Amino acid sequence: MIEIINKQIVIDGTPQLIMCGEVHYYRLQKHEWQDRIDKLKDAGCNAVASYVPWLCHEPEEGQFDLDGRTRPELDLAGFIDLCQANGLYFFVRPGPFIMAEMKNEGIPFWVYEKYPEVIPYGWDGAQATTRTLDYMAPNFLAAARNWYAAVMAVIAPRLHGKGGSIIGVQLDNEIGMLSWVSNCPDLTEHVVADFAAWLGRTYGEAELKQRYPFSLEEGAERLKAIRSPEESYSAELLHDLGYYMRNRFARYVAALREYAEEFGVTGVPFIVNIHGTGGGRGFTFPIGISQLYESYTQGPGYLSGSDIYFGDLTMSNFQDLYLINGFMDAVHLPDQPLTSLEFECGDGNYGNNYGGRYDVSAADFKTRMCIAQGNRMINYYLMTGGINYRMDQKIGDGNDRVAFTGERHGFAAPVSPEGELNYTYPRMQRAIKTMMAVKDKLAVMNEERDGVAFAFIPDYYMTEYRYPKSGRTKEIVQNIEANRAYGGWEIMARGMLLAGYRFGSVDIQNKPLDPSATPVLALPCARYLSAAIQRKLADYLNAGGGLLLYGEVPQFDMEGKPCTILSDALGIQVEGFIHNGPHSWPSIMTEGWAAGRPEVHTGFAQRLAPGDGEVFMRLYDSGAVCGVEAKAGRGRAIVIAASYSGDVPLFKTALERLGVEAGLTHDNRHYGIFTTSTANAEGERFLHVLNLDGFEKELSLSERGTKLFGGRKLAVGSKDGYMLPLGVSFGDVRISYATAEINAVSSDAISFRLTQPEDVIAVETERGIAPSEDYIVDEQDGIKLVVSRKHAKIDDKLTLKFV
Structure with missing residues (x-):
């Protein structure tokens, strides 16, 4: 039995940490399957994942091959059974869409040819530039149902609980991504009619006529009016299309689940993956959350999973990964854990031209951060490369293969198409095995947090369907995107992390905002913010909450209508704004509690009338106020209404003034250190440390002012990460603390990866520790201090044996 409870994946009563590797069986010769499975197991994984391409298994309508009778590599049942024989769980991804560089994103050609009405149109009636389809078109759903009938006949008898090893089924892939990236909102006649019906259910007749001055009943008129909207209702259309698409995607996911269950798939979670990272950053990832959160929170039995494509985790982007994990968690139902369904691994050589070259720390760092934040399943994508076979049908597209990358696929993977290991494999392997050595602990641990949360507003990311000729929506969207x-x-999130704050996120749009649960809220804010959220923030402040606002004090709702609820509550008025110009270089000066800082150039600032607030930032020359600390009811807000510099002490001081201190701190002046901690209900903990820079750092770590590790300094190696135990027990042995990380545990021994010139492991046990030339043992106050005689840079392996 598989249960999703308490943000855990519980299999047959035991919480599990699932570490998958993606292996595309259909891109390998059947005799190669075992070799790739062996390499996946050697990496430390306990599960296999794979797409199941409809394009390959039903290339012609009604002609299915799921048992390998036309091509041995299409024996899906054989591959799943082989994985089970190897003691591995299986996570299956049967589409209909799978992407994976497949032609038509994995949809058979015959679907497009037989049902041309499902091919979308975009703004002004332009043809779609991607191979997306109208998900809810009756003929597409009928074809998808037939596909599910065939593939679920293989999947259903192999589910965990029914004698098999399948523990999860993904429904479609990256839903809504193609229409988002192309700004083509699938405006078929069917979609427009369905949208009109949705509008009718959402608004009253009088309000609807006010919003849309055209007939929603007359087909040709509404089609033209929605595909080519007038300026007067363009902002309303942006808003309503976004809400409608969320609903449409949720209905599509529900339909696929219904088909899967109809054909016997029950008792395992259905998973929806979230797209949106790009260019090594996470700025647009929340668009995917915004599009799909209604899909995976519409009922029990769903999980969401991230697509993580960040390349190297560095000082530039580490806060992005931390935030998007927080945003995912913020919209989840209480029991839903974090998972990652496409977790980038390999060397980044996607162009097969050595233009991408990741550091060996890339997958390691991302693994460590995601596990620390509570990810319960990670699927390393792509674990192994393969070959795109040539289709039997002549397509006439230049190569006739199933995918567009040429003959070879996955040349950036840790295991090449030919089965060779690349330079990233060993470090990835080390990270996976480190996590799996203490998997029973990590499977139930949660990140410890300080008293601050980062605000998430899904509607701030509902910007994907904007009419390109509308100046009104352009102004709204550009301001929201900028803020x-x-x-x-x-500036703000990175500064908070570098200052030592551990924080999650709160969906302030859809969830309660209570000062007792969230004493302080960090809010990136635009000029536009809905009246409902402004009112919620005002109530939060009045109830005693603390607000750190960075960006702009909102003056309008999300459709551009004047709305000053929040600024009124703060007693602040916005008098205008200034921008950096070709001959203007505005600067900010600090005063009051922020005084003593150098003048800082700014590209933008609001000019504020502070009312009774305490001013701490002004513009040079004009003296206009852009930084205010204001009281509101029993609460307090610190407003930075300007683009400012990465002043870590400023944000630390601001949060302390609002009443929250950083829990984990260090004394290295170069920053570049990420720290957090995790704990379980028994109080067992791990301290997670990443050195994001390419040089070693020495530091002392403190928690709430008390030095850790007996006051010893830690040397954190260049681009290295540690997961150090604090009060972790294994049977009758308790590791009070250690500067080395655990990498294997048995009944009579614990093995460590050393990290220091002289590591110390503090052990509490009634058992003896076997003598060894590798360490000395000194007992102090009932604790056995094991001091390594090995220098970690010479030999980083140490095993304690207990007698």
């Missing part, structure tokens, strides 16, 4: 991430992430 929802960028400075809010790179």
Whole structure:
């Protein structure tokens, strides 16, 4: 039995940490399957994942091959059974869409040819530039149902609980991504009619006529009016299309689940993956959350999973990964854990031209951060490369293969198409095995948090369907895009993390906002914010909450209508704004509690009338106020209404003034250190440390002012990460603390990876520790201090044996 409870994946009563590797069986010769499975197991994984391409298994309508009778590599049942024989769980991804560089994103050609009405149109009636389809078109759903009938006949008898090893089924892939990236909102006649019906259910007749001055009943008129909207209702259309598409995607996911269950798939979670990272950053990832959160929170039995494509995790982007994990968790139902369904691994050589070259720390760092934040399943994508076979049908597209990358596929993977290991494999392997050595602990641990949360507003990311000729929507969207991430992430969130704050996120749009649960809220804010959220923030402040606002004090709702609820509550008025110009270089000066800082150039600032608030930032020359601390009811807000520099002490001081201190701190002046901690209900903990820079750092770590590790300094190696135990027990042995990380546990021994010139492991046990030339043992106050005689840079392996 598989249960999703308490943010855990519980299999047959035991919480599990699932570490998958993606292996595309259909891109390998059947005799190669075992070799790739062996390499996946050697990496430390306990599960296999794979797409199941409809394009390959039903290339012609009604002609299915799921047992390998036309091509041996299409024996899906054989591959799943082989994985089970190897003691591995299986996570299956049967589409209909799978992407994976497949032609038509994995949809058979005959679907497009037989049902041309499902091919979308975009703005002004332009043809879609991607191979997306109208998900809810009756003929597409009928074809998808037939596909599910065939593939679920293989999957259903192999489910965990029914004698098999399948523990999860993904429904479609990256839903809504193609229409988002192309700004083509699938405006078929069917979609437009369905949208009109949705509008009728959402608004009253009088309000609907006010919003849309055209007939929603007359087909030709509404088609033209929605595909080519007038300026007067363009902002309303942006808003309503976004809400409608969320509903449409949720209905599509529900339909696929219904088909899967109809054909026997029950008792395992259905998973929806979230797209949106790009260019090594996470700025647009929340668009995927915004599009799909209604899909995976519409009922029990769903999980969401991230697509993580960040390349190297560095000082530039580490806060992005931390934030998007927080945003995912913020919209989840209480029991839903974090998972990652496409977790980038390999060397980044996607162009097969050595233009991408990741550091060996890339997958390691991302693994460590995601596990620390509570990810219960990670699927390393792509674990092994393969070959795109040539289809029997002549397509006439230049190569006739199933995918567009040429003959070879996955040349960036840790295991090449030919089965060779690349330079990233060993470090990835080390990370996976480190996690799996203590998997029973990590499977139930949660990140410890300080008293601050980062605000998430799904509607700030509902910007994907904007009419390109509308100046009104352009102004709204550009301002929201400028303020929802960028400075809010790179200045405020990065500063908070570097200052030692551990924080999650709160969906302030859909969830309660209570000062008792969230004492302080960090809010990246645009000029536009809905009246409902402004009112919620005002109530939060009045109830005693603390608000750190970075960006702009909102003056309008999300459709551009004047709305000053929040600024009124703060007693602040916005008098205008200034921008950096070709001959203007505005600067900010600090005063009051922020005084003593150098003048900082700014590209933008609001000019504020502070009312009774305490001013701490002004513009040079004009003296206009852009930084205010204001009281509101029993609460307090600190407003930075300007783009500012990465002043870590400033944000630390601001949060302390609001009443929250950083829990984990260090004394290295170079920053570049990420720290957090995880704990379970028994109080067992791990301290997670990443050195994001390419040089070693020495530091002392403190928690709430008390030095850790007996006051010893830690040397954190260049681009290295540690997961150090604090009060972790294995039977009758308790590791009070250690500067080395655990990498294997048995009944009579614990093995460690050393990290220091002289590591110390503090052990509490009634058992003896077997003598060894590798360490000395000194007992102090009932604790056995094991001091390594090995220098970690010479030999980083140490095993304690207990007698």
